[in-house]
Amino acid sequence: MLAYLVRRLIGGATVMVLVSIFVFGLFFVLPADPARLACGKSCTPELMAEIRHTLELDIPLPAQYFRFVKGIVSGRTYLAGSEAQLDCAAPCLGYSYQTDELVTNLLKDRAPATLSIAFGASILWLLIGLSSGIVSALRRATWIDKFSQGAALAGASLQIYFVGLVLQFFLVDKLGWLSSPGYVSPNDYPMEWAQGMILPWLTLGFLLSAIYARLTRAGMIEVMSEDYIRTARAKGLTSRSVNFKHVMRAAITPIITVFGLDLGQLLGGAVITEYVFNIPGLGKLATEAVSNVDLPVIVGTVLVAAVFIVMANIVVDLVYMILDPKVRLA
């Protein structure tokens, strides 16, 4: 078990290294040379050289990558010794070209919004998805099954940037049931925070629950046809305990797996959700960074997102081991 964990962690680490190399590569094939951008109009060769030096673009590529990684591990110092010396504590992802802020600070600032979305939405979509999936699996081919399957299919086919606007149009603008979406710190204004989050939660929750409803239904129906379920019935168990103990126990595992991965994806930044509802999360940060060609921030956000995904994968595998004795004891 431990050995396995270690092996997975190493695997994840290697993936991260490769991802980082790849992303880091962006710096150098980029359309706009960052130095030229920073240099601006009054650019003279001297100034250019100076900026290249400041941004540490004047050293060989591998060395740059090494410093970049070292910065993440143990922090780094720009312009050491000079009046303008900048210390960047670990994990250092450099400074934003756009705002001169530490990328790590930007990420810290934006993370709460994304977390808020993920937090509420994930609870919502699990609840809706599982329950409707279970119901339609048990009430197979009844109208309720047909309905929830229809809803699920619709949900799976709808786009957040469409649903989001439609819901906002009706629930916020026309009916005024919800307040317009947005993010404020839950510590400062818990009420406004919740109000601002409801719409994103609903939208994301509804759309993602669709997948879970389908997954749950399919999973349960498949398990129901298993021999060991027949055995359980042969024991004389009530259909209740057959369904909720024996069937669920076997059907839940893959769902948890998918849930973990989705959550991992989401934590890296709900790009479109944040874009549609103007929520200053990691995804928004990334889109802004892209439109500003703000490389350190792009790299930072992509790396963070990747970390979340890789971590999610590892966690999921571990959970799977705990849930499935076959894997655990293999």
Add this chain to the structure above:
Amino acid sequence: MSLRNKFLASVGALALGATAMSIAPTAQAATPASWSGPAPAVKGAVTGGTLTILNQGDFEHIDPARNYVGGTLDFYRFFIRTLTQYRTINGKTELVPDVAADLGTTPDNGKTWTFKLRPNLKYEDGSIITCQDLKYGTMRSYNDEILDGGTTYAEDFLQNETGFKGPYTDPTGDLTSITCSPKGDAITYKLAYAVPYFAYVTTFGSFSPVPKAKDTKQNYDLRPVSSGPYKIESYNRGKNMTLIRNKNWNPKSDPLRWNYPDKIVVKFGYEQNALENMLFSDSGEAKRAMSLDTQMVTNLAEALTYSPLFKDRLYAFDSPYARYLAINMDTVKDINVRKAIQCAVNLETVLLAAGGTNAGMYANSLIPTSLKNAYRNFNVCGRDVHTSPTGQTDAAKALLAKSPTAKKDLILAYRDKGTEPARAAAVQQALIAAGFKVTMMKLPRAGYYTRIGQRDVGVVQPDVIQTSWGFDWAAASGIVPALLDGRTMSPTDSHSNYSRQNEPSMQSLFEKADMITDPVKSDKALGDLEQKIVVDFAGVVPMYIEASTFMTGSKLGGVQADGGYGTLSPLAAFVRK
């Protein structure tokens, strides 16, 4: 967000720097009574209450040496005084002395400037504002690497034989070109070359007093010492800022500031849409709120549809932005082709794409009509664009027919921001209609102005460039030389002369213009020059002068459009009971 894009900013300055203007205006004579405080009371104003300002992001900088953002330049006058400053009363904006007592005198036609200073002005702590503080305020702005941002005017214009690098890098050094009179009641600036409009330049933060003892370098940005009617009580970066009254500010010493609210609270971190909707729905704290950086965009159509409801809280006014197309004269050499482009462009569709008549007014010139002396109402492509803005397709085709061999496929560069793609599409359609082939060059926001200015070999240069310019001061000298003078260009960069205009005949006129002493005459000369470049050489296609539409809470009064910065100013604001 910024008065102009930051890159442009420095350009504007450098451009002017490059334009050596030799002779300066005769000094202003008497000091008008209006220059002494207090500022005339605002009609119906009431004292007290809290003014709330809701912004999308935090101020980039409030350190006077670093701030170069329109809204902030306007706002920070609540606690920052500069040598000279703009005053707006009932829509009329004029330059007035602020810390200074006059608009400066020059014995040598603009190379040396001496300003009398107002006696015993005080900082928030009661200490006196000295001439040395003014000098120090300028000196510290030389430490760009630490105090980044801000204008570079001081460095561009002031002499600096000793190669002074700023007080932080060489503490012993001195900026010899600034001297204080023995009594400390006047300050003198020695310039590298004549700058007739220097009194406009001194409205910027690098000409504001900073007490050396209180200078906290980078951290001064968090807590500048106040010389204005309010002082900073608290400032949490990215979250909020609270201003309270500054007891040591004397209204009688100040011709342009008011202090009606007891308290001013600024909150940051609102999203465009959310903020717009709050102001629009006039709900909660938004009732007593305004924003320095959020125009009505999403709700514009709705606001207009029900305009009666909003009449006393909807503010529409001309911004200092001129939206225009620069035709790259390096790549589009044939005059007929350039004229054809000028004729083809359909200002109607362009303005519609920008949001219709509320987004601005058709322009035949880069100079806004408000600059009476400089503005010329000439025809473009033989028609008055104000009355017939539509494209002159046939005229364009005729012109193209004249030079059949010339290149007819153009690269149109535009920025991926706001209505710019739609406007570019409008231009593209018009050009296609006239028989051009147009490739769209969509460029990211960041570095747009660098990219479109690049002349380096091997760089694909756009033929038609969609851009804009907002003047730093209300004079043709703040527009024409920066945008059209060939001398501003470097081999690798056009700076803001995106047309790459370098016609010998025009350049000789620029040199003549440099000789002109009187600002009025200079305005006229530059106006004529611009007309020639537009009409005879078709270097640019002026499209429209942009209008801004802001909204405030229903309980705010005294809010006004500020001609100095082209933003909605809270300076005279008061809170209705």
Add this chain to the structure above:
Amino acid sequence: MKLIEAAPITGRSPAAIAWSHLKSDRTAWVSSFFVFIFLFIGVIAPIFPRILHTTPDAFHPETLDADMGAMPIGSFGGISMQHWFGVEPRTGRDIFLRFVFGARTSLSIALIATVIATIIGVSIGLISGFFGGKVDQVLSRLMEIILAFPSILFALAITPVLESVLTRAGLPDGNGVRIPVMIFVISTFGWPYIARIVRGQVISLREREFIEAARALGASRWHLVFREILPNLWAPILVTVALNIPTFITTEAALTFLGAGVIEPTSDWGAMLLASVPFYRVDPMYTFIPGFALFILVLAFNLLGDSVRDALDPKSSR
């Protein structure tokens, strides 16, 4: 000791069974009808300008109210005989035409990407599944990495990069570059999903008797892979592809929506949605039309995909 094995109930080929399933499946008919409709209008798009005497890119200032924020004149976003779906705010471009040509853009990008992703996915899946060992390890790790990328985000980031590379390589600016880039990005992040499934199938097939037999007969590896195994994979591949097309369509829309897509004035559903955002309150129709169309198309593809899957593998839940 065994007795005689039971014979199959009927001797029809799986394909025949699947087809009979599909034919009897009403959903399949309806959904494929809709899919067809969209493809059809995409194909015949060019005739509409002739009918309506205007182009999707032509501005119609006369349809806008210049003094009202340049919103369409008339109700429902200016729907009229001339403009069946109304006109765009601020440009007056005909929404029906942009919608029709948008279908063309979105679908062709998505479909081309699907083809490429499928080819890559299937071949890599086959190779890594069949050869196993080092090859498999390397390829699986590669997939793992690609799947570890926050795809949308990374797609956004990499678009300008590729764009510049291609432009330097001499492709024309604008959509000449944008569209290849989108296709590349979408298929790059699409193929691993296909590859993984194929790989799994191959591994299970690899040890089957008939493969053993072929191996025993000394068939070459390539023969085994492409002659023996591939033909047995068409069902899962078909299902995967069927279910991938809608994903690709939405990805394309999302990328364009986020600004990494096709450039003005080319019509595209994602671009329409993006452009409509500022006006969704004042002119809801503008948002609704492309959004709803996208919904229907994706729904149709999903339904079709489900039907195909159900038809091909009867075990799947009905």
Add this chain to the structure above:
Amino acid sequence: MTAILQVKDLKVHFQTDDGLVKAVDGVSFEIEAGKTLGIVGESGSGKSVTSLAIMGLHKGSRAAVSGEILIDGVDVNQATEAEVNKLRGKSMAMIFQDSLAALHPFFKVGDQIAEAYQVHNKVSKKAAQQVAVEMLGRVGIPNPTQRMEDFPHQFSGGMRQRVMIAMSLSCNPKLLIADEPTTALDVTVQAQILDLLRDLQREFGSSILMITHDLGVVAEIADDVLLMYAGKAIERGTVRELLKTPEHPYAWGLLTSIPKLTGATDSELLAIPGTPPSLITLPSGCSFSPRCSYKNRSKVDCESAMPELAGVKSNSSHLVSCHLSETDRVAIFKSEIAPKL
């Protein structure tokens, strides 16, 4: 002698896309206390379907079950799911063929057995666990207390089947239905399991319904045998009768196909020509006739009708359904079959 289980004219039909499948078509039999009935037939003959019908496990499926299944005076076929649940495990328990598939992979075997006991006995989990340990011990699983904690996949096939048995016997059912309990196991283990079953049957005094296609198993354990073909019972009698003096040509085929002294082999697979008929399109008349090598000897046209299941001679216990006259059958058996036995 009282019958534990009475099955009268049991029909189990499935509606499929290809038509109506008559998996079981009018089968009747009963089992007496402590006795073992073996139902023999090849796959698809309907024997497993019969067993599931008895357990009432077709409820809620697409199967249409008709006829009477009386156990403890309850007609399983008429009873509600709840009522049947009372019988399942307590009055009748079942052992399935593939024990790996039949045991829940995610639950410890101990818990699975304890659960089975707890369903019908109001006892604490602990007590149930205790019973489970005992049962595991009874079925001969070494150090049961530890094994309780193990999961099905950690057992060998034989051991797993013992677990199944332990589970099914935990409530001491009157009837134990064993559906091919030994098929998945290798020969030596088969013997052990059968011995175990016999011992336990003696100990618990329960009746066994042994479903198998393996005459060897029947010989080992059954008292009576029911031979099924294409969903119908075609011969019935005591083990002795069926193995020594079989009457039905199909039975002859089966018996002659059993190799002497040699172990299992597939070489004899074609001992009976042809393949079982499709259950949808049954041949007219005797469903075995297409494969019957003796139908030309029959005076009646075998395609005419399905022969009745009728008593052989005076003996009422031995029944067969064949058109051949008794004399013909005797003759054929003497001359052609007996030598091969």
